[in-house]
Amino acid sequence: MAFEKRRPVLVEHTHTFCPGCGHGIFARLLAEAIQEAGYERKAILSLGVGCCCNMNPPSWSGDVLQTAHGRAASVATGVKVARPDLLSISYQGDGDAYVIGLNETLNAAYRGENICTFVILNNNFAMTGGQMSWTTMPGQKTTTSPAGRDCKVTGMPIKVPEIMATLPNVSYVARGAVTSPKNINQLKKYIKEAISAQINGEGYSFVEIVSPCPTNWAMNVKDSIKWIDDNVIPYYPLGVLKERTGE
Amino acid sequence: MKEMWKGNHAIAEAALRAGCKFYAGYPITPQTEVGEYLSARMPELGRTFLQAENEMSAAYMLFGASACGMRCMTSSSGPGFSLKQEAISYLCTNFLPALFVNVIRWGPGLGNLDSAQTDYLRDTRGGGNGDYRLVVLAPNSIQETVDLLYDAYDIAERYRNPVELLSEAALGQMMEPVEFPEFKEGPTDLDWVWDGTGDKNSYDHGRPTTAGKPAAFRKKIETMRENEQRWENYKVQDADYVFVSYGLPSRTTRTAVDKLRAEGEKVGLIRPITAWPFPYKGFEEVPGTVKGMISVESTDSGQVIEDVALATKKMCAGNIPVYGLFSGQNIPTPVHIIEYFEKVKSGEEKEAF
Numbered sequence: 001m002a003f004e005k006r007r008p009v010l011v012e013h014t015h016t017f018c019p020g021c022g023h024g025i026f027a028r029l030l031a032e033a034i035q036e037a038g039y040e041r042k043a044i045l046s047l048g049v050g051c052c053c054n055m056n057p058p059s060w061s062g063d064v065l066q067t068a069h070g071r072a073a074s075v076a077t078g079v080k081v082a083r084p085d086l087l088s089i090s091y092q093g094d095g096d097a098y099v100i101g102l103n104e105t106l107n108a109a110y111r112g113e114n115i116c117t118f119v120i121l122n123n124n125f126a127m128t129g130g131q132m133s134w135t136t137m138p139g140q141k142t143t144t145s146p147a148g149r150d151c152k153v154t155g156m157p158i159k160v161p162e163i164m165a166t167l168p169n170v171s172y173v174a175r176g177a178v179t180s181p182k183n184i185n186q187l188k189k190y191i192k193e194a195i196s197a198q199i200n201g202e203g204y205s206f207v208e209i210v211s212p213c214p215t216n217w218a219m220n221v222k223d224s225i226k227w228i229d230d231n232v233i234p235y236y237p238l239g240v241l242k243e244r245t246g247e
Numbered sequence: 248m249k250e251m252w253k254g255n256h257a258i259a260e261a262a263l264r265a266g267c268k269f270y271a272g273y274p275i276t277p278q279t280e281v282g283e284y285l286s287a288r289m290p291e292l293g294r295t296f297l298q299a300e301n302e303m304s305a306a307y308m309l310f311g312a313s314a315c316g317m318r319c320m321t322s323s324s325g326p327g328f329s330l331k332q333e334a335i336s337y338l339c340t341n342f343l344p345a346l347f348v349n350v351i352r353w354g355p356g357l358g359n360l361d362s363a364q365t366d367y368l369r370d371t372r373g374g375g376n377g378d379y380r381l382v383v384l385a386p387n388s389i390q391e392t393v394d395l396l397y398d399a400y401d402i403a404e405r406y407r408n409p410v411e412l413l414s415e416a417a418l419g420q421m422m423e424p425v426e427f428p429e430f431k432e433g434p435t436d437l438d439w440v441w442d443g444t445g446d447k448n449s450y451d452h453g454r455p456t457t458a459g460k461p462a463a464f465r466k467k468i469e470t471m472r473e474n475e476q477r478w479e480n481y482k483v484q485d486a487d488y489v490f491v492s493y494g495l496p497s498r499t500t501r502t503a504v505d506k507l508r509a510e511g512e513k514v515g516l517i518r519p520i521t522a523w524p525f526p527y528k529g530f531e532e533v534p535g536t537v538k539g540m541i542s543v544e545s546t547d548s549g550q551v552i553e554d555v556a557l558a559t560k561k562m563c564a565g566n567i568p569v570y571g572l573f574s575g576q577n578i579p580t581p582v583h584i585i586e587y588f589e590k591v592k593s594g595e596e597k598e599a600f
Contacts, residue, residue, distance in 0.1 A: 010445075039443075041443065041444045041445065042443045042444070043443050044314075044315075044441055044443050046311065061445055062443070062444075062445040063441045063442070063443050063444065063445050063447075065310070065311065065314055065341075065441065066341075067307065067310065067337070068307065068333060068334070068337050071303065071304065071307040071310075071334070074299070074303075074304040074305075074307035074308050074310075074311070075307050075308070075310045075311040075314075076311060077297075077308050077311060078269070078271070078307065078308035078309060078310055078311025078312035078313070078314075078315075078319070079311035079312065079314065079315055079441075080311075081269050081295050081297070081308070081311070081312050081317070082268075082269065082311065082312040082313075082314075082315035082316065082317035082319075083315045083442070083443065086315075086442075086443040087443070088311075103300060103301065103304070104300070104303075104304050104307070107299075107300035107304065110300075
């Protein structure tokens with residue numbers, strides 16, 4: 001039997017991310033997960049500001065709201081109020097969701113809004129050309145930490161999923177990665193769980209995606225993956241941080 | 248039958264009558280009663296009240312709900328309304344209707360709780376980044392607040408643009424007899440809403456392309472400016488001096504006009520009911536023999552007077568002097584206004600424009 005390659009309808013067009021970027025893999029998984037849940041014509045993405053802006057059409061063929069820096073969870077909250085029958089998803093980067101938008105991100109989780117938030121963690125502000133983010137690793141060079149991040153004066157990399165997991169109204173929290181076939185398959189399961197939690201009315205669900213940024217890290221793809229394996233994942237361990245209880 | 252209602256409660260009930268299904272907000276004096284009232288009233292009606300973590304977040308919740316076609320509102324005052332400017336700018340660029348209520352308290356920064364009109368220039372000029380305007384409804388009574396709010400969503404949806412109600416601390420806190428209209432529903436056939444299907448996703452949902460936005464904004468602003476001016480003229484036709492005043496100062500100014508008329512002074516009043524678009528058309532009635540225009544406003548250094556001067560330049564022949572009485576965090580009394588008028592007439596008070 002011939003293998004039939006099926007492209008999810010929500011990513012029928014070619015995306016515009018840099019070569020080697022993790023966003024494209026995640027976008028594909030998200031499109032697959034939404035379609036497998038039967039929601040490909042019942043979903044609205046609220047995009048943060050950053051490289052996720054590349055998810056505007058034509059990269060994404062479904063409904064998209066381009067929100068402001070850090071406020072995507074608030075917009076997704078409003079979408080869900082107006083249309084509780086739709087999937088309301090915020091898609092953000094770590095600079096957007098954890099730095100300028102930490103307040104809105106944590107408060108949507110704190111209330112337990114029945115939305116999903118997906119955050120690409122690539123340890124820098126990528127869209128603006130690689131500045132330090134709150135997830136930049138100790139000693140990592142960026143355009144605003146040219147001597148390497150000094151965590152004594154800038155803080156240690158923030159672990160938002162670990163904070164999320166302590167909030168009673170949060171239904172599901174996981175951290176995945178796009179760095180290997182095994183991790184990609186695992187990530188897809190996390191995404192499906194998060195979407196299922198919303199469909200089931202369980203409240204806020206959250207998945208963080210550890211992802212390479214070869215362009216701003218000034219590395220090739222292979223070295224980027226190795227750098228993640230050696231530096232990022234040991235600090236940001238993969239797995240489910242809060243299991244669904246079905247309530 | 249009319250009943251006594253507090254201004255802020257009337258704002259809340261009137262918005263519901265006009266079809267508001269979702270309120271998001273954050274407490275700040277002197278408008279907190281709007282949210283308090285709705286937190287009890289909206290669940291009764293099966294509608295959604297949400298206390299947000301801050302003013303910005305509340306306004307962005309409106310972004311999402313409005314995109315889905317839901318009539319929604321937020322309200323604030325002072326520094327809280329400043330925080331909403333970013334989201335208002337985003338709603339404008341996305342051509343999304345919504346209702347914003349500003350019950351002005353005096354001053355920059357934390358300011359204080361006194362009634363004032365010190366946000367006039369910010370609220371009539373956009374306030375956030377970019378070149379946009381809101382239709383700004385500026386009532387001078389609680390009944391007029393209710394009546395204007397009843398039209399607010401229709402205006403917002405007509406232009407796909409937010410509408411603002413510009414109130415004042417005292418107008419929000421005081422009580423007056425009011426009558427409410429019947430409940431009405433918003434339209435269900437908006438052709439641009441985000442419904443999750445992606446079918447309207449030739450990127451636009453009826454929005455202009457990036458290249459077409461400057462012309463589209465200009466056209467929208469010019470159309471609103473032409474169609475939405477509202478005002479009330481009082482004894483303007485034969486006036487030597489015409490007062491211009493909106494909101495609560497317009498009420499004491501009207502009293503001053505009556506008292507001055509009783510003394511034989513030919514004075515009149517133009518009362519803007521829309522702060523933006525400013526009612527230039529109201530100035531058509533100003534006679535060619537007019538000797539001066541006098542702005543009466545609760546600001547510190549004069550804000551409304553800039554619009555009065557521009558309207559006078561455009562609509563009146565000759566270089567008519569424009570004077571301003573600025574009462575800061577007080578509503579000027581009729582005595583105060585009459586004293587100021589005498590100084591204008593005697594030449595003691597110099598024109599600002």
